[in-house]
Amino acid sequence: MSAKATWRVSAAVMLSRVLGLARExxxxxLFGGSRWMDCFYLAYKVPNLLRDLFAEGALSxxxxxxxxxxxxxxxxxxxxxxxxxxxxxxxVFMGIVxxxxxxxxxxxxxxxxxxxxxxxxxxGYNPAEISLMVEMVRVMYPFIALVSLSALVMGMLNxxxxxxxxxxxxxxxxxxxxxGGAAIGYWMDPSWGPRSLVGFSWGVVIGGVTQLVxxxxxxRAVGYRFVADFTWNDSGVRQVLRLxxxxxxxxxxxxxxVLVNAMFAYGVGEGAVSWLxxxxxxxxxxxxxxxxxVATVTLPALSRAAIHSIGDDFGPTLAKxxxxxxxxxxxxxxxxxxxxEPIISLLYERGRFSxxxxxxxxxxxxxxxxxxxxxxxxxxxxxxxxxxxxRWLPMIASLVALFVNxxxxxxxxxxxxxxxxxxxxxxxxxxxLNFVFLYLAMRHYAGDIGTRGLAGAFLKVGIAASVMAxxxxxxxxxxxxxxxxxxxxxxxxxLGAVIGVAGIAxxxxxxxxxxEEIRDFLALVKRTAGR
Numbered sequence: 001m002s003a004k005a006t007w008r009v010s011a012a013v014m015l016s017r018v019l020g021l022a023r024e025x026x027x028x029x030l031f032g033g034s035r036w037m038d039c040f041y042l043a044y045k046v047p048n049l050l051r052d053l054f055a056e057g058a059l060s061x062x063x064x065x066x067x068x069x070x071x072x073x074x075x076x077x078x079x080x081x082x083x084x085x086x087x088x089x090x091x092v093f094m095g096i097v098x099x100x101x102x103x104x105x106x107x108x109x110x111x112x113x114x115x116x117x118x119x120x121x122x123x124g125y126n127p128a129e130i131s132l133m134v135e136m137v138r139v140m141y142p143f144i145a146l147v148s149l150s151a152l153v154m155g156m157l158n159x160x161x162x163x164x165x166x167x168x169x170x171x172x173x174x175x176x177x178x179x180g181g182a183a184i185g186y187w188m189d190p191s192w193g194p195r196s197l198v199g200f201s202w203g204v205v206i207g208g209v210t211q212l213v214x215x216x217x218x219x220r221a222v223g224y225r226f227v228a229d230f231t232w233n234d235s236g237v238r239q240v241l242r243l244x245x246x247x248x249x250x251x252x253x254x255x256x257x258v259l260v261n262a263m264f265a266y267g268v269g270e271g272a273v274s275w276l277x278x279x280x281x282x283x284x285x286x287x288x289x290x291x292x293x294v295a296t297v298t299l300p301a302l303s304r305a306a307i308h309s310i311g312d313d314f315g316p317t318l319a320k321x322x323x324x325x326x327x328x329x330x331x332x333x334x335x336x337x338x339x340x341e342p343i344i345s346l347l348y349e350r351g352r353f354s355x356x357x358x359x360x361x362x363x364x365x366x367x368x369x370x371x372x373x374x375x376x377x378x379x380x381x382x383x384x385x386x387x388x389x390x391r392w393l394p395m396i397a398s399l400v401a402l403f404v405n406x407x408x409x410x411x412x413x414x415x416x417x418x419x420x421x422x423x424x425x426x427x428x429x430x431x432x433l434n435f436v437f438l439y440l441a442m443r444h445y446a447g448d449i450g451t452r453g454l455a456g457a458f459l460k461v462g463i464a465a466s467v468m469a470x471x472x473x474x475x476x477x478x479x480x481x482x483x484x485x486x487x488x489x490x491x492x493x494x495l496g497a498v499i500g501v502a503g504i505a506x507x508x509x510x511x512x513x514x515x516e517e518i519r520d521f522l523a524l525v526k527r528t529a530g531r
Contacts, residue, residue: 026182028348028351065383085237150169283369336365337365479494
């Protein structure tokens, strides 16, 4: 795995996540934690679930694994034949899924809102909200077909060692969805009422088109030419589908849990779905920038190291990926948790986003932070099982996790009567248990994958991150005592200074402790500064 490639993907994904955050900031300012915003987020959960499942999950992982091996064993020409067959199959199948989803939209919404009808929650049935959600689900459902094709294109490019444009594709989604959604939303309702959210639903589809099309030039440059091929009874196609079936379940566990959490949150009370979504977006920053980036670069290398059996390079490659995630995500986690309210206030607190929204979102972010490191680690660990064709283990772990998630949610909300923060905590619990189980299973199949080295890295990184967290806690206590009374510029300047000092302290302590990954980071900074 190339550290340079990892950092390049990280930079591209960082831009994508920042644009995604800008999109959430726009929503927060226009709609705050309103019941209508809850409706949009809940309606968006279905296509977004399948977006994460395919774009960063089952289809992409299964295809990259099979395509990479096909290139090495049979050459690029045969690999492109497989790509054409998969593109044709995906277009036909997902087109049918889209039509079925549009027709079943009322029943989908009924399922999503079923907990609010149970009589055990604070929020009751509202016909106007249900009607709006049905319309938005129908508008957004074609996004599923678009993102499936985009996932295959990403897989082809990644397997040919092209990482930049696939990582940037989500940037085009965010730009398209923001610009198109805002234009149509304003046209439908200039006062930014409920109808404008239907415009933003159209924006999701526009973003899906731009995400797919922007990758075509890079795909053409690596030699791909699309030709419809309906020969689906092919060993390569069957292999992709065999890998996908368990991977669909395994890779979707967190997003399915987020969907279930949203269903519970819709019944908890007004604003709960929005608060969880605003917090989840912030949690996605370190995961997307570091976890997904490391996984994207690691998967092809792991696949090549396990073509006939688990090779000598497999364990070190996986261990290095996990240590990189640890080095990058651990401090980001502590920073988000200790500076939750100042960060949320700076990013979201304007327009219709109130002080109450800020405090509620911060509570959810802290609860998500408990499992953020494990969640990011899963992005690297899960695909490793597909590389060694032990795909059923992640599926079994995910099935167990789904039941744990539902049980915890029911206990926390209906029995203990806890608030929306408990739903975020459930996500952290599930991610942690899932990671521990899969790590132990990987040790069983792959032998020593550097556990002692990982433990040593965890200790060193933990010490460095604790120093950083201490500085953040002190700043939160003494500098950000009156967030409502501070201007945006004051918050931004103070936060920038605190994060800068804390980051330097983290890197300094990590270097003193001789953390291995610090060398890759500092070398990249020096190269960038010297350009």
